[in-house]
Amino acid sequence: METRSRIRRQMRQRRNALTPEQQQQAAARLAQHLPPLLQQHHYRHIALYHATDGELDTAPLIHALWQQGIKTYLPILHPFCAGHLLFLHYDAHTPMGKNRFGIAEPQLDVRQVQPVHQLDAILTPLVAFDTQGNRLGMGGGFYDRTLSAENAPPAMGLAHSCQQVESLPIADWDMPLHAIITPDTIHLCR
Numbered sequence: 001m002e003t004r005s006r007i008r009r010q011m012r013q014r015r016n017a018l019t020p021e022q023q024q025q026a027a028a029r030l031a032q033h034l035p036p037l038l039q040q041h042h043y044r045h046i047a048l049y050h051a052t053d054g055e056l057d058t059a060p061l062i063h064a065l066w067q068q069g070i071k072t073y074l075p076i077l078h079p080f081c082a083g084h085l086l087f088l089h090y091d092a093h094t095p096m097g098k099n100r101f102g103i104a105e106p107q108l109d110v111r112q113v114q115p116v117h118q119l120d121a122i123l124t125p126l127v128a129f130d131t132q133g134n135r136l137g138m139g140g141g142f143y144d145r146t147l148s149a150e151n152a153p154p155a156m157g158l159a160h161s162c163q164q165v166e167s168l169p170i171a172d173w174d175m176p177l178h179a180i181i182t183p184d185t186i187h188l189c190r
Helices: 002-016 020-040 059-067 142-147
Strands: 045-047 071-077 085-090 096-098 104-106 121-124 155-158 179-181 186-188
Touching: 020 059, 059 071, 071 104, 071 142, 085 104, 085 142, 121 142
Parallel strands: 045 071, 045 121, 121 155, 155 179
Antiparallel strands: 071 085, 096 104, 179 186
């Protein structure tokens, strides 16, 4: 576990070392090359996240998806099932708040919940990845629990290229990704 903690620390430092200009350029490149892939698979309901702590910014991607008529969903911490996520429909008018980790999320409205099995894909944040599809998150296990659900949709990790490592130490509960997408590359894993 110490190795995982060390990798988390190093990769968070790497992504936080990117300049605001590098972050903006990365987000713009992602918004250009990812929507055609999603359309190619006829995805209409995409879960993603609001970036924090140097994560790859999804705001330009979200706007590109809206322009193509793709519905977007953001995670919230499940209010009744500790350690799990719910996904709520998100658009420009969605009321937002902050969860206990200080991360922006939609305010709970049960009418806006999209069951996980009705999503076409989940685009996850991550701290580190390898090309075998292994993902290292922040350590809470929220996405791993969500992705282990029966009928969970394909999961794709979004990251800066600098977050790639040769190999990650994996645990029994780690859920592999179908693809890892950086601003410049798509690594298909399964």
